[in-house]
Amino acid sequence: MALDNLPEKKTGWPGSGLAKGLAVTLRTMTRKTKTAQYPDALPELPPRSRGVIGLFEENCTVCMLCARECPDWCIYIDSHKETVPPATPGGRERSQNVLDRFAIDFALCMYCGICIEVCPFDALFWSPEFEYAETDIRELTHERDKLREWMWTVPAPPALDPAAEEPKEIATARKTADKRAAAHAAEAAAATEATPAAPATPPAGESGESAAPGESSAPGTSGTSGASGEGAPS
Amino acid sequence: MNDTLEIALRLIAVFVIFLVFPLVVGQTEHKVMAHMQGRLGPMYAGGFHGWAQLVADGVKFAQKEDVVPAGADRRIFHLAPAVALLPYLLVLLVIPIGPGNAVGEVIDAGIFFVLAVMGIGVLGSLMAGWASANKFSLLGGLRTAAQLMAYELPMLLTAASVAMAAGTVSLPGMLDAFEWWWVPWQIVGGLVFFTAGLAELQRPPFDAPVADSEIIFGAYTEYTGLRFALFMLAEYVGIVVLCGLTTVLFLGGWHGPFADELGWLWTLLKTLALAFVVIWLRATYPRLREDQVQKLAWTVLIPLALAQIALTGVVKVVTS
Numbered sequence: 001m002a003l004d005n006l007p008e009k010k011t012g013w014p015g016s017g018l019a020k021g022l023a024v025t026l027r028t029m030t031r032k033t034k035t036a037q038y039p040d041a042l043p044e045l046p047p048r049s050r051g052v053i054g055l056f057e058e059n060c061t062v063c064m065l066c067a068r069e070c071p072d073w074c075i076y077i078d079s080h081k082e083t084v085p086p087a088t089p090g091g092r093e094r095s096q097n098v099l100d101r102f103a104i105d106f107a108l109c110m111y112c113g114i115c116i117e118v119c120p121f122d123a124l125f126w127s128p129e130f131e132y133a134e135t136d137i138r139e140l141t142h143e144r145d146k147l148r149e150w151m152w153t154v155p156a157p158p159a160l161d162p163a164a165e166e167p168k169e170i171a172t173a174r175k176t177a178d179k180r181a182a183a184h185a186a187e188a189a190a191a192t193e194a195t196p197a198a199p200a201t202p203p204a205g206e207s208g209e210s211a212a213p214g215e216s217s218a219p220g221t222s223g224t225s226g227a228s229g230e231g232a233p234s
Numbered sequence: 235m236n237d238t239l240e241i242a243l244r245l246i247a248v249f250v251i252f253l254v255f256p257l258v259v260g261q262t263e264h265k266v267m268a269h270m271q272g273r274l275g276p277m278y279a280g281g282f283h284g285w286a287q288l289v290a291d292g293v294k295f296a297q298k299e300d301v302v303p304a305g306a307d308r309r310i311f312h313l314a315p316a317v318a319l320l321p322y323l324l325v326l327l328v329i330p331i332g333p334g335n336a337v338g339e340v341i342d343a344g345i346f347f348v349l350a351v352m353g354i355g356v357l358g359s360l361m362a363g364w365a366s367a368n369k370f371s372l373l374g375g376l377r378t379a380a381q382l383m384a385y386e387l388p389m390l391l392t393a394a395s396v397a398m399a400a401g402t403v404s405l406p407g408m409l410d411a412f413e414w415w416w417v418p419w420q421i422v423g424g425l426v427f428f429t430a431g432l433a434e435l436q437r438p439p440f441d442a443p444v445a446d447s448e449i450i451f452g453a454y455t456e457y458t459g460l461r462f463a464l465f466m467l468a469e470y471v472g473i474v475v476l477c478g479l480t481t482v483l484f485l486g487g488w489h490g491p492f493a494d495e496l497g498w499l500w501t502l503l504k505t506l507a508l509a510f511v512v513i514w515l516r517a518t519y520p521r522l523r524e525d526q527v528q529k530l531a532w533t534v535l536i537p538l539a540l541a542q543i544a545l546t547g548v549v550k551v552v553t554s
Contacts, residue, residue, distance in 0.1 A: 018519070025270040025518045035274040 047158035049128035050111045054154050055102055055147035059123035062097035066115035066124060074108035075115060076101060076141075102147060106132070107140040125154040244339070245327075252323050256470035257288045262506075263513045264288075270517040291463075298459035305367035306456065314365060315457070315464035318358025321351045322471040329478045330406045332488045332497035337406060344405035345393050348479060349386075355468065356382045356434065359443065362465070363453035374452020377443035377524060378436065384531035385433040385440075391539035392423035392430070395546045396483045409487040417485065419549060423542035424484030426535050428508070431476035433527065435469060437512060439519040442527050477508035 036043055045051070062079040078101035084094045116124045127150045134140050160167070166174070264287060268275030280286025302311055328344050330337040341347050356378060363375015399416060400408040417424075433440035436452075444452035454465050481487055481504040488497030522530065 021518045022514065025514060028272055029266065029269045031272070033269060033274050034272045037274070037277070 045128045045130075047155065048126065049130075050113060050126050051128040051130035052106070052126075052132060052150050053104055053109070053116065053147065054125045054127040054149075054151035055144060056123050056125065056151050057099060057102070057144060057148060059119075059121045060099055060102065061121055061123075062099055063120065065118045065120065069114050069118045071112060071114065072108045072110060074105040076103040076105070099144070102144040103141050104147065105141040107137045125151065127151070127153045128155065129153045248323070248327050251474075252326050252471060255474045256467055259473050259509050259513075260288050260470050261285065262509065263516070266510065266513045267517045270514070295459055295463035300459045300461060301456075303367050303456050307365040307367070310361050310365035311456075312461070314358050314362035314453075315461045315468070316358075317361055318355055319464050319468040319471065321355040322468060322475050324351050325475045326471070326478070328405060329475070329482060330409055330487060331478075331501045333409075333493055340404070340406060342404050345397055345403045345408075345483075348405070349390055349393060352434065352475070353382065353386060355472065358465075358468065359436075359453045362457065366453070366456040368456050370449040370451075371453050371455045373449045374443045374455070377449075378453060380524075381433055381436065381440065381443060381527060384528050385430040385535070388426050388531065388535040388539040389430040389434065391536070391543055392420075392427040393483060395423045395539070395543045396420060398543070398546050398550060405482055409482060409489070412486045412489055414486065414489070420484050420542065420546070422538055423546075424480060426539045426542065427484065428476070428480050428511075430531070430535055431480065432512065432515065433531070435472040435476060437469070437473070438516040439522050440527055441521055442524045445521060473509055473512050474505065477505045477512065480508055481505050 062077060064077055067073075067075040067077050077099070079097050079099050081095045082098050084096050086093055113126065116126060129150055132140075132142070165171075264284070265275045276284030276287035278284055279290040302308055325348050327339050328337065328341050328347060359378040360375050363371045363373075363378065366372070396408060397403050399420065400411040402408055402411065436443050442448075444454065449455075454462060457465060478501070481501060485504045485508075487504075488501045490496070490500035493500065
């Protein structure tokens, strides 16, 4: 009876709570249902769904990082070395790893995705494919051919959010490109300033290129000195 | 010969209603409840939106083994489903569905007959609970008994109010005397009657006697197969009977536009609308605790029913 002694909330006329409850169920009835009719209609999976792991063999160098990082040791890799004849006559023979077996035991896999994270050569990918149940647990160890089949179900990476940061590699590339452009501009400016005054400077510019623009062009000294260092090898 | 044929036809008609309507209500319950919870409900049985789900359920029940517990009182245990189910068939027989003679069997003391026989249906649950030799069944049976005690009274009182208003206890007679303003006049009585009927059927939110989280399935815990199916059928026939009775007593039965030709349709529509309300209530409200069930009956429904009788008496005296 403790519940009956609670102070009553004053919300409208008596029975309004009951009516509200009825309204909720009636409204829900008129709305669209949430049921997913799975075997008849496939689910719309979100991007980056962790269904199964696909293998892109060509990228695999048998570095074994995935197998070693796997928390439950469900990746099996066998390989052997082959020697590759020298590229140029008189050169040294190179050895190369060749993949013999790549298998993932999906009965053990816990879908942490560490193997995909650590792969330095982008040989492993998440695929949204999820219908690979088996009636025997041993058949859940899938070999490289099956993993390769799944590779073709890997979707293109989803576009970034509109306000998202630039991807690291693009940001780096853009920075480099900007620096080079700045260096070129500075060089061109230095050249136009230098040519009428002293025609003797171009030979000097070849030996001490970094010093020459620094002296001649006052604006953006730090930018030009850095850019000239990168611009030099090219 | 003609009389025999007519009686046979009427009996067959009532029997068909007895078999078909509970299934219709049951299937509606599957679907309506599902949609009220944002689901689809059965979709496979029968092909089109699971229309044959209850048929499939029936086939399943028929295939199951009929188990009787070792300590059970066998004869009572076997008899209980029939006792729970048959009274509702008898009640269906006397509910008028249209003007004139459209009723299975006219009984002069119809309302007495109906209420007395519906009370017997609850005995089935009591017998099942007692005979099962299972403590949960016994608890369920006792709760059923307590519920019957509490809710039979407001039901009788409100039915008496309608009988007072009509000046007769015959169901067709009540409908003949019906005027439209009876609906607002008897509305409180109607609500009390419907609520008490729900409690007597042990429908949510008054399903404490079969509260599965507390006492498994109450009196029906030990039942399997066809006997269990009969109990379930009794529940759904009970819904049809309760909605039909509420329609006849408080909503004017077959009265409505074109009542002479379409009277049966009005009865049908009103009954189905009430059945929808029964399902709606089930999908909306949580189960009342056992003490709350009793408290509602004795402190709310019975005073309301008495007030309705007083109102009926006053209006009757003033108008006559």
